[in-house]
Amino acid sequence: MQRALTLYNTTIGKKAVMAASGFILLGFTVGHLSGNLKAFAGPTEYNEYARWLRTVPALLWGARIALLFAVLAHIGSAFQLWKRNKDARPSRYQKNVSVATDYAAKTMYFSGPILLFYILFHLAHLTFGGMLFGEGAMFGIEGYAWEVSNPYNNMVRGFQHWPVVIPYVLGVVALGVHLFHGIWSMFQSLGANHPKYNHLRRDLAIGLAALLTLGNLSFPIAVMAGYLEPTNLTFHFPELM
Amino acid sequence: MKTKNLTLHVWRQDGPDAKGAFETYTAENVNEHMSFLEMLDDLNEKLIIEGKEPIAFDHDCREGICGSCNIVVNGYAHGPQERTTVCQLHMRHVFALGWSEIWLEPWRAAAFPVIKDLVVDRGALDRIIQSGGYISIRTGSARDANETPIPKPISDRAFDAATCIGCGACVAACPNASASLFTAAKVSHLGMLPQGQTERFDRVRKMVAQMDAEGFGSCTNHGECEKACPKGISIDFIAQMNRDFVKAMVTSKHDVEAPNDAE
Structure with missing residues (x-):
């Protein structure tokens, strides 16, 4: 009897989907950080960049749809594998010692959901325009005036308030931990291995996870240290409306 | 004493x-x-x-x-x-x-039912071998040494994989009760040698299909199996199996036989 086996129906296929979607999301986080680092170049640079991102709606929406698809594929395959793996060991060990794995690998099912909630929070905070925290909004913070055409001030003023800083720091740390295992795991799942380069996979995972964690933490630190301050310049960008 | x-x-x-x-x-x-x-x-x-x-x-x-x-x-x-x-x-x-x-x-895994006390039924591993872990072409009787040239690093690696004794410690130690290391070792030691090339990509599809049908979990790259393995088989073979499998699924033009029924 012949039977067509589609790639996704296999455990290895699901891991390949997980790795490929993870790679797309990793690419986004790198781009996202490099764009945001323009904050250190000044408010005009930062806001011009934000405006530029929205000048070609087809590209903007193309990227958004691709990211949404990657997130759904990542979560969908993770959930299906989690269920399968749970069923593969119905009776648990009384004593169980881990000899090889690390904290990051063991907590992927925690850092993942934390990241999901963080991303929703982050979008509600900055993309959907002060829906959560802008003065007069649902969890409006007094003194956090929302300026539609001034993403720089929205970011800087946000980090002057603990209710914004705390979830942000938690999210960024969860991202770093998730990537420490995820980046290494991605190579393994896609079969990208070669005896000559294998040791570099862990180095790359550590390097990128550290870069993204420290890079993203630099914003709240710079704001709270007073290095980045709200600007008095006014901007008018219809693209950001 | x-x-x-x-x-x-x-x-x-x-x-x-x-x-x-x-x-x-x-x-x-x-x-x-x-x-x-x-x-x-x-x-x-x-x-x-x-x-x-x-x-x-x-x-x-x-x-x-x-x-x-x-x-x-x-x-x-x-x-x-x-x-x-x-x-x-x-x-x-x-x-x-x-x-x-x-x-x-005992080894605790859905695919390894307990027969009694500490004895489990590892028939699932045998069925993975039966699904494709062999060479079905006739390779003749014992050849002269070096008649078929195989580079030393390749034969060493193939032998590293072939040292698997099928004990199932990889499944027991895996947080997901996955048989990836076992299957990868069996897929790889044949897939690297000339006699195993002909069936290389069908073999990996059949054996992975059987592995999944037996109810083993998936690999989440913890590396516990490698440490538990009495033969120290490397998880590099899992990456090698993943690569061969994805390649086989993407490029293969025909179906392979359905897995044997898991018991």
């Missing part, structure tokens, strides 16, 4: 569908030069004399190559010593750790 009394908490289970539980025994005057299995033999003799049911455990060669003696000792598949099966674990190694209380459990 050092002797010691040990408290053993042993998993007792009458059959695949029976409910198991731990029972506590004392192994008296355990000699440091006993192997772990000899210590259990000694305890079983005592149980038989007392008219009790001896502890069932699997064993065959007792020289570390058959892969039968499968016990999770205090949370370690095959015990705490690296690259050592339970039969080759000696009580001096256990004494050196200062253990006086030891928990003995």
